[in-house]
Amino acid sequence: MTRRHISGFSNPAVKALRSLRDKKHRRREGLFLAEGLRLLTDARRCGHLPRTLVLSDRRDPHPLLIELESAVDAAGGDIIETTPEILAKITGKDNPQAVAGAFAELDTALEAVDRTTGKLWLVAQDLRDPGNLGTMLRTADAVGAGGLILIDDCADPFSAEAVRASMGAIFTVRLAQAGWAEFLDWLRRGEGQLVAASLRDAQPYRNAPYAAPCFILVGNESQGLPAAYENACDLRVTLPMRGRADSLNAAVAGAVLAYEVLASVEAGGN
Amino acid sequence: MTRRHISGFSNPAVKALRSLRDKKHRRREGLFLAEGLRLLTDARRCGHLPRTLVLSDRRDPHPLLIELESAVDAAGGDIIETTPEILAKITGKDNPQAVAGAFAELDTALEAVDRTTGKLWLVAQDLRDPGNLGTMLRTADAVGAGGLILIDDCADPFSAEAVRASMGAIFTVRLAQAGWAEFLDWLRRGEGQLVAASLRDAQPYRNAPYAAPCFILVGNESQGLPAAYENACDLRVTLPMRGRADSLNAAVAGAVLAYEVLASVEAGGN
Numbered sequence: 001m002t003r004r005h006i007s008g009f010s011n012p013a014v015k016a017l018r019s020l021r022d023k024k025h026r027r028r029e030g031l032f033l034a035e036g037l038r039l040l041t042d043a044r045r046c047g048h049l050p051r052t053l054v055l056s057d058r059r060d061p062h063p064l065l066i067e068l069e070s071a072v073d074a075a076g077g078d079i080i081e082t083t084p085e086i087l088a089k090i091t092g093k094d095n096p097q098a099v100a101g102a103f104a105e106l107d108t109a110l111e112a113v114d115r116t117t118g119k120l121w122l123v124a125q126d127l128r129d130p131g132n133l134g135t136m137l138r139t140a141d142a143v144g145a146g147g148l149i150l151i152d153d154c155a156d157p158f159s160a161e162a163v164r165a166s167m168g169a170i171f172t173v174r175l176a177q178a179g180w181a182e183f184l185d186w187l188r189r190g191e192g193q194l195v196a197a198s199l200r201d202a203q204p205y206r207n208a209p210y211a212a213p214c215f216i217l218v219g220n221e222s223q224g225l226p227a228a229y230e231n232a233c234d235l236r237v238t239l240p241m242r243g244r245a246d247s248l249n250a251a252v253a254g255a256v257l258a259y260e261v262l263a264s265v266e267a268g269g270n
Numbered sequence: 271m272t273r274r275h276i277s278g279f280s281n282p283a284v285k286a287l288r289s290l291r292d293k294k295h296r297r298r299e300g301l302f303l304a305e306g307l308r309l310l311t312d313a314r315r316c317g318h319l320p321r322t323l324v325l326s327d328r329r330d331p332h333p334l335l336i337e338l339e340s341a342v343d344a345a346g347g348d349i350i351e352t353t354p355e356i357l358a359k360i361t362g363k364d365n366p367q368a369v370a371g372a373f374a375e376l377d378t379a380l381e382a383v384d385r386t387t388g389k390l391w392l393v394a395q396d397l398r399d400p401g402n403l404g405t406m407l408r409t410a411d412a413v414g415a416g417g418l419i420l421i422d423d424c425a426d427p428f429s430a431e432a433v434r435a436s437m438g439a440i441f442t443v444r445l446a447q448a449g450w451a452e453f454l455d456w457l458r459r460g461e462g463q464l465v466a467a468s469l470r471d472a473q474p475y476r477n478a479p480y481a482a483p484c485f486i487l488v489g490n491e492s493q494g495l496p497a498a499y500e501n502a503c504d505l506r507v508t509l510p511m512r513g514r515a516d517s518l519n520a521a522v523a524g525a526v527l528a529y530e531v532l533a534s535v536e537a538g539g540n
Contacts, residue, residue, distance in 0.1 A: 131401060138515065138522075142512065240529075243410075243412050243442060245438055249525075252405060252408075252521065255525060262512070
């Protein structure tokens with residue numbers, strides 16, 4: 001482990017950390033950034049320590065921060081102290097938190113997922129907005145879902161915006177990524193009810209015959225689900241639309257369904 | 271009405287439109303920006319025409335666009351044609367839509383709100399994120415709410431980000447702004463059940479005794495509702511939290527509750 005103070009913007013370590021704001025660099029390094037004492041503490045409690053911990057040299061003392069430093073130290077990680085200005089440059093935020101960390105990217109292989117760990121799962125297809133993705137992670141945590149499965153061309157869950165919107169759920173929620181064909185093949189090799197959040201004519205979502213493990217599939221923000229994907233589902237449900245528009249934010253639709261399924265499976269709907 | 275082509279970045283009309291990205295200028299001019307043919311068409315159908323319509327001079331022809339131009343023309347509005355580059359400067363987006371409009375800000379006086387127009391209402395307190403605000407407008411439209419009431423220090427509903435996230439609901443949903451004391455005074459002068467989305471120990475949200483008109487109060491993203499506000503409510507309900515965190519995105523929590531209340535009041539829960 002190394003501990004050092006950096007005061008130069010052009011320091012290679014600063015450049016390397018800053019580059020993690022780009023997906024290409026995240027993939028190459030296998031690292032992503034997360035900020036804030038609360039988030040890093042949540043991560044630690046879930047067994048995730050940053051490889052590199054970056055601290056503002058004008059931070060206020062805090063017992064949780066001291067615990068975090070000790071843990072990173074003991075695990076052989078790097079600790080960098082730097083100015084708030086450099087921290088702002090690394091995180092891309094004008095008012096950065098006093099602490100940030102570079103974490104190893106999490107394993108998102110679908111094959112490694114154990115479906116028996118949850119009665120419900122969220123599945124997002126082509127979800128493009130990183131804020132929506134982070135919000136769905138947070139919802140998955142709240143409803144005690146087994147995890148979030150990202151299908152096809154979703155936003156990168158390790159982007160700063162998705163990590164921030166997840167409010168720590170990036171570390172607590174099982175995450176997987178797969179193409180549609182791979183996902184469907186995996187799903188059909190075991191138990192699981194696939195439920196489409198449909199924009200088309202479908203069964204009312206309320207008191208529909210949900211069965212655990214229930215996989216709730218939500219489509220792209222502007223297109224919804226492809227018809228072929230909906231047709232492959234075991235159940236198609238829709239939310240009432242009482243207004244002039246015929247749509248909901250994708251993360252909102254997923255959450256309303258997830259809470260309905262939670263109530264159903266907890267009442268023994270399985 | 272005037273119709274003209276502008277090709278200079280420093281044209282005063284361009285500067286005036288661009289300045290609408292700042293809240294201060296929006297307030298002073300009483301105008302806000304909205305972009306995109308779909309959104310402007312939704313606005314027109316709800317009786318809202320832009321004072322100034324801005325068109326890309328490289329737009330594709332579209333019957334709805336022609337209708338929109340005619341309507342603005344007939345209403346005596348200004349029509350400006352300009353380059354995609356200037357349109358990008360005005361809207362602050364790299365890939366601007368082919369059309370944008372400057373609309374008169376809508377009346378948000380609480381006194382003008384007729385509570386009998388909806389069985390449920392969304393109320394947000396200190397909601398700081400414009401994306402969450404726009405999402406709540408969209409949810410209010412979807413559940414057929416009477417409107418969205420913004421309490422205390424919320425984000426500006428007329429910011430580009432809120433308007434965009436509302437997906438047109440800024441034009442379809444009744445919007446009001448008030449301080450807490452003014453809101454409570456207004457509420458108690460008529461019928462209305464005030465329901466707190468509580469983070470604290472409260473009644474389960476499912477099958478709670480909701481009664482129309484039901485006002486669903488959601489608090490600030492990080493703090494939730496002040497205890498005094500919760501205590502002033504007729505009912506405090508909470509969503510199950512099965513994960514490690516104890517929170518949901520504010521717009522998500524509001525939507526899950528809104529759909530529960532919708533089911534209750536439509537079943538005759540009043």
